[in-house]
Amino acid sequence: MNDKKLYLALFILALAAPAVLYPVFLMKVLCFALFACAFNLLLGFAGLLSFGHAAFLGTGGYVTGYLMINAGLTPELGILAGTLAAGLLGAVYGKLAVRREGIYFAMVTLALAQLAFFFYLQAPFTGGEDGLQGVPRGELFGFIDLSNNLAMYYFVLAIFVFGFWLIRRTVHSPFGQVLKAIRENEPRAISLGYNVNDYKWLAFVISSALAGLAGSTKTLVFQLASLNDVHWHLSGEVVLMTLVGGMGTLLGPLVGAGAIVTIQNYLSGGELGNYIHIILGAIFVVCVLAFRSGIVGQFQKMLKQNF
Amino acid sequence: MKAMQKSLMTAAVVAATALSGAAQAEGISDDKVKIGVLADMGGVYADICGPGCVTAVEMAVEDFGGSVLGKPIEVISADDQLKPDVGSAKVRQWIESEQVDTVAGLVSSAVVGAATKVLTDNKKIALISTAASNAFTTSSCSPYNVHWTYNVTAVANGTVKPMVQAGKKKWFFITADYAFGHALEKVATDVVEQNQGEVVGAVRAPLGTTDFSSYVLQAQASGADVVALANAGADTVNSLKTAAEFGLTQTADVAGLLVFTPNAQAMDPSTAGGMTLTTGFYWDYDDATRAWSARFKERHGAIPAMGHAGAYSMTMHYLKAVEAAGTDDSDAVMAKMKEMKPDDFFARNATLRADGRMVHDMYTVKIKNPDERRDGDDIFKVVDVLAGDQVYEPMLPECNFAKS
Numbered sequence: 001m002n003d004k005k006l007y008l009a010l011f012i013l014a015l016a017a018p019a020v021l022y023p024v025f026l027m028k029v030l031c032f033a034l035f036a037c038a039f040n041l042l043l044g045f046a047g048l049l050s051f052g053h054a055a056f057l058g059t060g061g062y063v064t065g066y067l068m069i070n071a072g073l074t075p076e077l078g079i080l081a082g083t084l085a086a087g088l089l090g091a092v093y094g095k096l097a098v099r100r101e102g103i104y105f106a107m108v109t110l111a112l113a114q115l116a117f118f119f120y121l122q123a124p125f126t127g128g129e130d131g132l133q134g135v136p137r138g139e140l141f142g143f144i145d146l147s148n149n150l151a152m153y154y155f156v157l158a159i160f161v162f163g164f165w166l167i168r169r170t171v172h173s174p175f176g177q178v179l180k181a182i183r184e185n186e187p188r189a190i191s192l193g194y195n196v197n198d199y200k201w202l203a204f205v206i207s208s209a210l211a212g213l214a215g216s217t218k219t220l221v222f223q224l225a226s227l228n229d230v231h232w233h234l235s236g237e238v239v240l241m242t243l244v245g246g247m248g249t250l251l252g253p254l255v256g257a258g259a260i261v262t263i264q265n266y267l268s269g270g271e272l273g274n275y276i277h278i279i280l281g282a283i284f285v286v287c288v289l290a291f292r293s294g295i296v297g298q299f300q301k302m303l304k305q306n307f
Numbered sequence: 308m309k310a311m312q313k314s315l316m317t318a319a320v321v322a323a324t325a326l327s328g329a330a331q332a333e334g335i336s337d338d339k340v341k342i343g344v345l346a347d348m349g350g351v352y353a354d355i356c357g358p359g360c361v362t363a364v365e366m367a368v369e370d371f372g373g374s375v376l377g378k379p380i381e382v383i384s385a386d387d388q389l390k391p392d393v394g395s396a397k398v399r400q401w402i403e404s405e406q407v408d409t410v411a412g413l414v415s416s417a418v419v420g421a422a423t424k425v426l427t428d429n430k431k432i433a434l435i436s437t438a439a440s441n442a443f444t445t446s447s448c449s450p451y452n453v454h455w456t457y458n459v460t461a462v463a464n465g466t467v468k469p470m471v472q473a474g475k476k477k478w479f480f481i482t483a484d485y486a487f488g489h490a491l492e493k494v495a496t497d498v499v500e501q502n503q504g505e506v507v508g509a510v511r512a513p514l515g516t517t518d519f520s521s522y523v524l525q526a527q528a529s530g531a532d533v534v535a536l537a538n539a540g541a542d543t544v545n546s547l548k549t550a551a552e553f554g555l556t557q558t559a560d561v562a563g564l565l566v567f568t569p570n571a572q573a574m575d576p577s578t579a580g581g582m583t584l585t586t587g588f589y590w591d592y593d594d595a596t597r598a599w600s601a602r603f604k605e606r607h608g609a610i611p612a613m614g615h616a617g618a619y620s621m622t623m624h625y626l627k628a629v630e631a632a633g634t635d636d637s638d639a640v641m642a643k644m645k646e647m648k649p650d651d652f653f654a655r656n657a658t659l660r661a662d663g664r665m666v667h668d669m670y671t672v673k674i675k676n677p678d679e680r681r682d683g684d685d686i687f688k689v690v691d692v693l694a695g696d697q698v699y700e701p702m703l704p705e706c707n708f709a710k711s
Contacts, residue, residue, distance in 0.1 A: 129487065130416065134424045223425075
């Protein structure tokens with residue numbers, strides 16, 4: 001019951017936020033939050049550390065961008081296409097990756113993501129280092145002009161809420177319970193008769209499709225799909241966001257993404273701009289050493305102990 | 308009900324006045340002229356146009372007197388981190404919530420491509436000092452783009468043409484494997500072929516390669532007269548070093564297609580000495596360049612690269628145009644910028660064409676040998692001055708924004 005009140009409060013806060021904060025910044029936070037939530041579905045609930053999630057974000061972005069520029073799709077169809085493409089790529093990559101566990105799983109996903117990176121670097125339609133520029137935001141359902149930042153913001157918010165709802169639904173479903181069982185004790189899940197690889201694969205596909213959804217949305221917001229979206233740096237950043245916020249908690253990635261994006265945004269303009277990677281690295285180390293359960297995880301622990 | 312109608316009317320009138328005010332845009336908007344400097348503050352191009360470009364723009368503002376038409380001039384800056392998304396987001400934020408009137412600096416072609424799209428959408432002027440691509444005044448030209456210092460066509464023409472005409476017919480390219488390198492290679496190849504030269508081969512090396520030995524060996528095996536380095540920054544320095552180690556510099560000419568002053572300073576003079584290249588500016592050209600460069604060095608700690616001087620020159624020209632136009636409205640200022648002839652220590656025999664390309668004298672220089680150098684800053688010997696219309700591409704009809 002408390003959960004519902006908390007979500008409602010957050011939702012109202014999100015509705016009012018653009019009155020105070022710059023909408024494009026908020027949209028960036030929401031896109032990365034959705035990306036981190038999707039990643040967390042794998043890491044936090046299935047115990048799978050994918051180190052190549054940027055490939056799905058980038059695929060969603062490139063496909064949406066390309067189709068919107070060249071095929072003149074409306075935004076909702078463009079995003080749908082990007083999400084599907086990322087889901088398909090996830091289905092292929094997942095099939096290969098879930099056959100291995102632990103560090104090997106991470107390495108396989110990283111290697112596959114690098115394949116995607118070099119594909120996008122060389123493929124003529126992506127514009128290489130220049131990226132896909134000038135993606136039109138278009139008109140949602142043909143009549144809502146998204147070039148208005150506020151309209152765009154509420155559209156992004158709707159997408160985020162949908163993505164978050166889907167993840168929450170997945171986690172609390174019987175399917176989600178099986179994922180947690182696999183995370184806790186894989187041999188036991190096998191002995192109970194679950195086809196563990198199929199479960200992992202499906203979680204991987206859902207996660208990559210949602211990452212693609214985040215990437216497609218991000219491309220619309222910034223009107224740009226670039227190599228940074230598929231670079232392994234971003235795969236690392238999403239791990240950082242999830243860990244700082246709280247792995248395995250639903251709200252953790254949202255908080256983590258908010259924190260990291262804010263820090264990046266704040267530092268990039270100031271004197272400390274050159275040290276941005278060092279500062280993020282230090283935060284990561286402190287986070288792993290001192291409060292391993294992340295901001296939200298720590299908060300929940302405190303609530304449990306004191307109330 | 309009446310009161311309601313009345314207040315509605317008032318609101319409508321107020322809104323209409325506000326709108327018409329925005330449309331006319333007489334005088335200076337927001338009571339200040341604000342220049343955003345977007346550059347690479349900590350990445351591989353930071354020496355070429357990073358904090359130095361901010362310094363150069365600030366110097367221009369100070370030399371202009373700090374105010375225009377009685378309103379203060381403000382300079383803000385940001386790091387694009389060499390990422391198109393970061394750069395375009397920053398520019399968008401500047402325009403939407405910080406009343407920035409124009410964006411100067413603009414280094415990596417990838418970032419500039421994204422940033423100029425945002426600027427054009429919002430009818431704000433892009434003052435491009437250091438980007439290499441010629442796209443901003445050709446394939447993706449815009450009435451709001453000003454491209455100042457140089458471009459790939461100018462450096463390729465300036466360096467390649469005289470060499471081919473002097474009998475160096477066989478060319479081999481070592482190219483940085485991304486958009487900029489490909490563009491540079493393509494432009495240079497065209498120049499070689501137009502002058503009856505021949506390209507005997509090309510290899511693509513990833514950006515940031517440190518071991519160039521296999522590429523240099525291929526170049527050596529090709530039997531080319533000239534090995535052209537279609538790369539920039541540290542890649543140029545490293546590939547040249549390897550070429551020297553393998554003795555390539557003795558059997559063939561090595562031409563750096565795009566070398567900035569800080570890169571030339573980083574090269575070993577005993578291997579780089581004698582190399583020919585084209586630049587838009589050299590600090591030690593005459594008294595005017597020396598005077599400005601001395602002031603720049605005092606503040607920045609190093610001699611200016613061409614992007615720095617370009618950033619100063621174009622900021623100055625922009626401010627003069629604002630003063631002449633009596634407004635900071637982009638269309639009016641742009642018309643003035645193109646009408647007035649840029650003329651300072653940097654821009655010689657210069658015109659700002661209707662497509663936004665600033666055409667000015669370029670310099671063919673040779674890197675000095677160790678025994679010719681007075682000190683660490685004495686790196687180039689100017690061997691030729693190239694008239695701008697000889698090296699820049701002619702204006703495309705679809706990019707002629709003169710009468711729109």
